[in-house]
Amino acid sequence: xxxxxxxxxxxxxxxxxxxxxxxxxxxxxxxxxxxxxxxxxxxxxxxxxxxxxxxxxxxxxxxxxxxxxxxxxxxxxxxxxxxxxxxxxxxxxxxxxxxxxxxxxxxxxxxxxxxxxxxxxxxxxxxxxxxxxxxxxxxxxxxxxxxxxxxxxxxxxxxxxxxxxxxxxxxxxxxxxxxxxxxxxxxxxxxxxxxxxxxxxxxxxxxxxxxxxxxxxxxxxxxxxxxxxxxxxxxxxxxxxxxxxxxxxxxxxxxxxxxxxxxxxxxxxxxxxxxxxxxxxxxxxxxxxxxxxxxxxxxxxxxxxxxxxxxxxxxxxxxxxxxxxxxxxxxxxxxxxxxxxxxxxxxxxxxxxxxxxxxxxxxxxxxxxxxxxxxxxxxxxxxxxxxxxx
Numbered sequence: 490x491x492x493x494x495x496x497x498x499x500x501x502x503x504x505x506x507x508x509x510x511x512x513x514x515x516x517x518x519x520x521x522x523x524x525x526x527x528x529x530x531x532x533x534x535x536x537x538x539x540x541x542x543x544x545x546x547x548x549x550x551x552x553x554x555x556x557x558x559x560x561x562x563x564x565x566x567x568x569x570x571x572x573x574x575x576x577x578x579x580x581x582x583x584x585x586x587x588x589x590x591x592x593x594x595x596x597x598x599x600x601x602x603x604x605x606x607x608x609x610x611x612x613x614x615x616x617x618x619x620x621x622x623x624x625x626x627x628x629x630x631x632x633x634x635x636x637x638x639x640x641x642x643x644x645x646x647x648x649x650x651x652x653x654x655x656x657x658x659x660x661x662x663x664x665x666x667x668x669x670x671x672x673x674x675x676x677x678x679x680x681x682x683x684x685x686x687x688x689x690x691x692x693x694x695x696x697x698x699x700x701x702x703x704x705x706x707x708x709x710x711x712x713x714x715x716x717x718x719x720x721x722x723x724x725x726x727x728x729x730x731x732x733x734x735x736x737x738x739x740x741x742x743x744x745x746x747x748x749x750x751x752x753x754x755x756x757x758x759x760x761x762x763x764x765x766x767x768x769x770x771x772x773x774x775x776x777x778x779x780x781x782x783x784x785x786x787x788x789x790x791x792x793x794x795x796x797x798x799x800x801x802x803x804x805x806x807x808x809x810x811x812x813x814x815x816x817x818x819x820x821x822x823x824x825x826x827x828x829x830x831x832x833x834x835x836x837x838x839x840x841x842x843x844x845x846x847x848x849x850x851x852x853x854x855x856x857x858x859x860x861x862x863x864x865x866x867x868x869x870x871x872x873x874x875x876x877x878x879x
Contacts, residue, residue, distance in 0.1 A: 511549035544620030554642035571641035681848030697730035706774035768845035775841035776861035
């Protein structure tokens with residue numbers, strides 16, 4: 490268990506999502522094992538002893554966005570509702586506890602709220618997330634809340650500006666310090682065409698790692714595939730993109746095997762993208778600024794309520810088309826393939842980016858970097874314009 494705890498502690502550090510010295514995990518084995526920051530480890534252990542789950546993550550985010558969201562929320566409300574796909578699909582909303590509501594027994598208050606949720610925000614402490622069966626699940630849920638809070642906060646600032654003391658200074662530190670230049674420099678891609686099964690599996694695993702390491706996706710989301718002959722090699726559902734060895738399924742395009750059962754939930758979308766684009770590789774990530782900007786729409790007289798699934802318009806971020814669509818076998822598989830064939834890239838509302846490669850993954854990866862950098866620049870231009878207008 491200590492090995493698992495160390496692994497996911499290191500992932501939070503590598504993701505730059507949590508303060509390195511303020512991370513703790515707990516796991517239920519024959520006994521409760523907790524490790525990390527002593528105070529947070531003690532809390533994680535206490536929570537695990539009160540709940541019917543087997544893994545717990547407690548960590549302070551490296552950015553103050555979650556606490557800012559709590560402070561910006563009206564006093565009579567107790568949850569945050571981001572509009573991104575991760576929240577809608579996995580979290581539904583994000584409950585929180587204010588600093589002053591913890592009382593003399595914080596663990597009891599947190600456990601009551603966490604009992605039927607995957608994770609919550611505790612103001613002044615951080616994100617607390619449970620894993621029903623594993624420490625890995627606690628890490629996934631923690632990361633999902635971090636991602637959703639990041640996206641929600643950037644949206645709120647874009648529309649409402651800075652409302653709290655120290656908020657502008659913290660945001661400036663985020664922009665100049667936490668954000669890293671995003672490039673494909675230093676990465677090595679096989680030229681292609683990729684035809685040997687062993688090389689395909691190795692290349693998919695390598696590019697999956699690149700996608701996580703460069704911040705284009707949180708580890709357990711996104712998917713990747715390569716088509717060679719009559720086979721689509723695709724990452725398995727719920728597989729970590731930076732640990733794909735043994736987690737890539739070869740799925741015949743004629744459905745002559747059952748490998749598709751464990752393949753990514755986006756298999757149908759990948760299949761249709763290949764059919765309509767003639768590409769040989771597909772990369773799907775969730776870069777944060779692309780997610781934010783995909784939900785910014787200039788239409789003011791629209792009657793669509795559920796934009797993420799019902800909007801039938803094709804908008805553009807620069808030269809990248811943006812479409813709505815449910816994940817899995819829903820609208821996404823219908824709406825992405827027609828628009829990606831020409832520009833070789835597309836954004837899904839509140840969800841992420843799809844890019845395709847002609848012979849290998851190099852052009853698909855560089856295209857995703859370009860989309861996210863365009864969206865990052867567009868976001869800060871829009872924010873500066875709003876702030877200048879007061």
